[in-house]
Amino acid sequence: MCGIVGAIRSANHNVVEFLTDGLKRLEYRGYDSSGIAVLMDGKIKRVRRVGRVANMEAAAHDKGVSGQIGIGHTRWATHGGVTEPNAHPHISGDKIAVVHNGIIENFEAERSRLRELGYEFESQTDTEVISHSVRHEYEQNGGDLFVAVQAACKRFHGAYAIAVMAQDNSQNMVVARMGCPLLVAFGEGETFIASDVSAVIAFTRQISYLEDGDVALLQAGSFVKLVNKNGEDVQREVKTSGLSLASLELGAYNHFMQKEIHEQPRAVADTAEVFLDGGFIPENFGKNAPQVFQEIDSIKILACGTSYYSALTSKYWLESIAKIPTDVEIASEYRYRDVIANPKQLIITISQSGETLDTMEALKFAQSLGHKHSLSICNVMESALPRNSELVLYTRAGAEIGVASTKAFTTQLVVLFGLAVTLGRMHGLVSDEKLAAYTQELRELSGSIQHALNLEPQIAAWAQKFAKKSSALFLGRGIHYPIALEGALKLKEITYIHAEAYPAGELKHGPLALVDENMPVVVIAPHDGLLDKVKANMQEVSARGGELFVFTDLDSDYEGGVDNIHIIRTPRHVGVLSPIVHTIPVQLLAYHTALARGTDVDKPRNLAKSVTVE
Numbered sequence: 001m002c003g004i005v006g007a008i009r010s011a012n013h014n015v016v017e018f019l020t021d022g023l024k025r026l027e028y029r030g031y032d033s034s035g036i037a038v039l040m041d042g043k044i045k046r047v048r049r050v051g052r053v054a055n056m057e058a059a060a061h062d063k064g065v066s067g068q069i070g071i072g073h074t075r076w077a078t079h080g081g082v083t084e085p086n087a088h089p090h091i092s093g094d095k096i097a098v099v100h101n102g103i104i105e106n107f108e109a110e111r112s113r114l115r116e117l118g119y120e121f122e123s124q125t126d127t128e129v130i131s132h133s134v135r136h137e138y139e140q141n142g143g144d145l146f147v148a149v150q151a152a153c154k155r156f157h158g159a160y161a162i163a164v165m166a167q168d169n170s171q172n173m174v175v176a177r178m179g180c181p182l183l184v185a186f187g188e189g190e191t192f193i194a195s196d197v198s199a200v201i202a203f204t205r206q207i208s209y210l211e212d213g214d215v216a217l218l219q220a221g222s223f224v225k226l227v228n229k230n231g232e233d234v235q236r237e238v239k240t241s242g243l244s245l246a247s248l249e250l251g252a253y254n255h256f257m258q259k260e261i262h263e264q265p266r267a268v269a270d271t272a273e274v275f276l277d278g279g280f281i282p283e284n285f286g287k288n289a290p291q292v293f294q295e296i297d298s299i300k301i302l303a304c305g306t307s308y309y310s311a312l313t314s315k316y317w318l319e320s321i322a323k324i325p326t327d328v329e330i331a332s333e334y335r336y337r338d339v340i341a342n343p344k345q346l347i348i349t350i351s352q353s354g355e356t357l358d359t360m361e362a363l364k365f366a367q368s369l370g371h372k373h374s375l376s377i378c379n380v381m382e383s384a385l386p387r388n389s390e391l392v393l394y395t396r397a398g399a400e401i402g403v404a405s406t407k408a409f410t411t412q413l414v415v416l417f418g419l420a421v422t423l424g425r426m427h428g429l430v431s432d433e434k435l436a437a438y439t440q441e442l443r444e445l446s447g448s449i450q451h452a453l454n455l456e457p458q459i460a461a462w463a464q465k466f467a468k469k470s471s472a473l474f475l476g477r478g479i480h481y482p483i484a485l486e487g488a489l490k491l492k493e494i495t496y497i498h499a500e501a502y503p504a505g506e507l508k509h510g511p512l513a514l515v516d517e518n519m520p521v522v523v524i525a526p527h528d529g530l531l532d533k534v535k536a537n538m539q540e541v542s543a544r545g546g547e548l549f550v551f552t553d554l555d556s557d558y559e560g561g562v563d564n565i566h567i568i569r570t571p572r573h574v575g576v577l578s579p580i581v582h583t584i585p586v587q588l589l590a591y592h593t594a595l596a597r598g599t600d601v602d603k604p605r606n607l608a609k610s611v612t613v614e
């Protein structure tokens, strides 16, 4: 949540160009207000606006803001409403300007201390304590910005990535990181900083990721000084990023969500490659994995939102293929209860971003209880979760920019399926024939997803009906129940239609009371061992006048047969990987319903992609 950028550019470049471009690329992190501060004619010139970065960019243009050094921020409000005074950068006494991603937990105590010292507050944010605190230290330490930021940071509890500039220092910028992502990037005689590589990639590929506790003094083209959390001089490697600019652009698509849904055949194939080329071997998960996988007796998976639903799906595979007891828990719940730790249990965290605070804190909590072994399944290289886990396997979805997660989910499922087969194979539970069958199913998966994508026109037609509804129910059974949950989440987050998902067998235990002619009921009903049960559940809906929208498959004999039953047939049932294929229709249904309702598909209200607050 929130994205920060900053740069010290060379004489022939206006820093505003980078700040606004970078902020637009970080808008997925928060998009309720934005701002920049630029050193111009010896003064800090600030522009802030509520709404999208484009509003702020237009205002900066009108004001003719330009300069070589500047910082910027795009906000997802936590402390204080969505107002211009609460937008960053925050400035203290026209001397110090700060942008901040994260939360200063002890901001109230800091605010009282600084008030007593005579500082006045103009916003309701926690960030303003940073600008005043740094200014205070700056004045106490003879105008040494580096020392001032180090001293100020020692007082803060919580998480932050900050960039600081001073009105009387046109050459340097200081950045600090604790718990929130931050990178420094170098061009020719230029330095950039950002929360995420997507902000800088159009300008340079030379990236250095800071570690928690690092504070860096930067000048154009290089680090001047870099210290770690103990104040010791350190160096951080500068790597060449392989991210392509095209992967961050819309291309021929209207929305990133649409692009990302359609990228799934490629994303799934790229992610499956590790198993298809290298085999289902533990080494895919890290060099210690063979030993770790021998030692563990059970698995606990911690995740949030869509990643939690991929965990729920994988429980079926892990318990049926690998016969390993698997427990799945919402990360934010796990960390606040009395837990019975088991050092032989593998903790798996699943996250697209790798920086979801709830998941990160849940991992730390598990580790503090004595859980020795951890595996991260993540889409973002070098992010916090893989860095803090013993084992890692990255999904190869590519950058996911739409706030609603799509290709991250299906690629997570590929990795989790690969894990189940790997563990099953290690423990002698997967015969050669079975292995060949699983391999074949994985090979065919991209093609099946492509067939499911071809159903788009039929699903778009259904979406016209959904757009007029205010509620929807999603039903599934067994391994398709988590797909119903995911379908309901997608629909509610981008269309604002209330949607709930139930295991179809639960209907008669309460939710059936909701069913009438106004309640669309979406059913994931592939041809599997539970189809007859699901058919009976659908009868219960029909008998009460409910309108059924059924995703079944070409193998199924389900005909519906009554007026208020609509059927779309997904491709041939792909056995154990069927939940992945059945995800595509529910994603498309949400996308087209959002289009029909005219909501902001990629940036739904109140949300942000990377949830780095509790």
Ligand code: F6R
Residues within 6 Å of the ligand: 304, 305, 306, 307, 308, 350, 351, 352, 353, 354, 355, 356, 359, 403, 404, 405, 406, 489, 490, 493, 609, 610, 611
């Ligand atoms: C829903 C969605 C969220 C995320 C959740 C976890 O479409 O995107 O529910 O899945 O915030 O995020 P990650 O996977 O980055 O930890």
